[in-house]
Amino acid sequence: MFKIQTLNKISPKGLNLFSHDNYEVASEIGSPDAIVLRSFKMHDMELPETLCAVARAGAGTNNIPIESCSEKGIVVFNTPGANANAVKEAVLTSLLLASRDIVEGISWVQSIKDEGENVPALVEKGKSQFGGQEIKGKKLGIVGLGAIGAMVANDALALGMEVVGYDPYLSVDAAWELSSDVKKATGLETLLSDVDYLSIHVPLLESTKEMFNSEKFAMMKDGISILNFARGGLVNNDDIKAALVSGKVATYVTDFPSADLLGVKGVIPIPHLGASTEESEDNCATMACQQIKDFLQTGNIRNSVNFPTCEMPVKSGEKRIIIANKNVPQMISEITSLLADNHVNIGDMLNKSKGDLAYNIIDIDGEVSEDVLNKLREVDGIIMVKNII
Known part of the structure; x- marks a missing residue:
């Protein structure tokens, strides 16, 4: 029996797979054999010896100790694209909020609630202070053309915007999803200098931390609106506040509000609602649980952040072991030699690597003893061995 621990409330549509x-x-x-979670912070958690997989029902994995998991051979999954439509709709909403002063207008109307019969006349008199502009015909720049960025680009085109994208790491799969009408910027600086709106869709890494700062703002058109539904740490808060005061940036819509941004004119703080829809939570949970189930039952890996994608069909009558190891020379020969020396015949084998880690699916004829599995575990460089089927 497999034991699954949930560290957050997970949609029943996902858990029903178990x-x-x-x-x-x-x-x-x-x-537990596996953990399914959303935003629970695992960094101070002692990882159980039995744990072999962690699945985040969402894209971000900053709350998971990836390095510690990798050292123990624990496969960490996420669910890229499962919440993409929800975030896309929030970005499109923010485009309109940044263009039309709807938020301030609503707040002002609420402030005159005690004016009684004078409210309609006051509304007509005061509405001009909340005028805005249309997004049709304006130019939207998108940095990061993954699942969410591509969907934003395609729908912005449908709304009549001109769209320019920049992503030096654009995958083949993502490129297939992107409309041919999206213009490709030759560089980030070129894009920043030419757009009326900027939507950010890149991961928060050491190399991208505060990548949008005073230097980047100086390259932009005066009065640009910036939309951040990726991660708060991508934008330098002190620099964005200065850019708002100077008029370089007209509006900053962020799904990651912090105390120093609240009450700042031009900031529209949204309480991290990007992926907060019933459909998104169902999709993320279903994807996370399915990946855990596939891994536990077949050893196949898909959408792991620390191990390579590695999938091999299960053949009737064959047994399967999986092995994770450091990605160093001679490991495959050591594994196959040890199995041969112990009279274990390999029917099929798949080896994949990702960075410092490698992963092997090995189908064998007949049973493999616990003694042989322990010998594999003792090989220098091997970090995980499991008998799957």
């Missing part, structure tokens, strides 16, 4: 006798699911459970 609803048969081979699984036990609970928030409090000893010796």
Whole structure:
């Protein structure tokens, strides 16, 4: 029986994938084989010895100790694209909020609630102070053309905007999803100098931390609106506040408000609602749980942030072991030689690597003893061995 621990409330549509006798699911459970979570911070958590997989029902994995998991051979999954539509709709909403002074207008109307019969006349008299502009015909720059960025680009085109994108790491799969009408910027600086709106869709890494700062703002058109539904740390808060005061930036819509941004004129703070829809939570949970189930039952890996994608069909009658190891020379020969020396015949094998880690799916004829598995575990460089089928 596989034990699944949940560290947050997870959509039943995902957990229902575990609803048969081979699984036990609970928030409090000893010796879990896998953990499913959303925003729970695992960094101070002691990782159980039995743990072999963690799945984040969402794209970001900053709350998971990736390095510690990798050292123990624990596969960490995320769910890229599962919440993309929800975030895209929030970005499109923010485009309109940044263009039309709707937020301030609503606040002002609420402030005259005690004016009674004078309200309609006051509204007509005061509405001009909240005028704005249309997004049709304006130019939107998108930095990062993954699942969310591509969807924003395509829908912004449908709304009549001109769209320019920049992503030096654009994948083939993402490129297929992108409309041919999206113009490709030759560089980030070129894009920043030419757009009326900027939408940010890049991960928060050491190399991207505060990448949008005074130097980048200086390259932009005066009066640009910036939309950040990626991560708060991508934008330098002191520099964005200065840019708002100077008029370089007209509006900053962020889904990651911090205390120093609240009450600042031109900032529209949204309480991290980008992926907060019922559909998004269902999609993320279903994707996370399916990936955990596939891994536990077949050893196949898809959408892991620390291990390579590695999938091999299960053949009837064959047994399977999986091995994670450091990505160093001679490991495959050591593994295959040890199995041969112990009279274990390999029917099929797949080896993939990602950075410092490698992963092997090995189908064998017949059973493999616990003694052989322990010998594999003792090989220098091997960090995880499991008998799957």
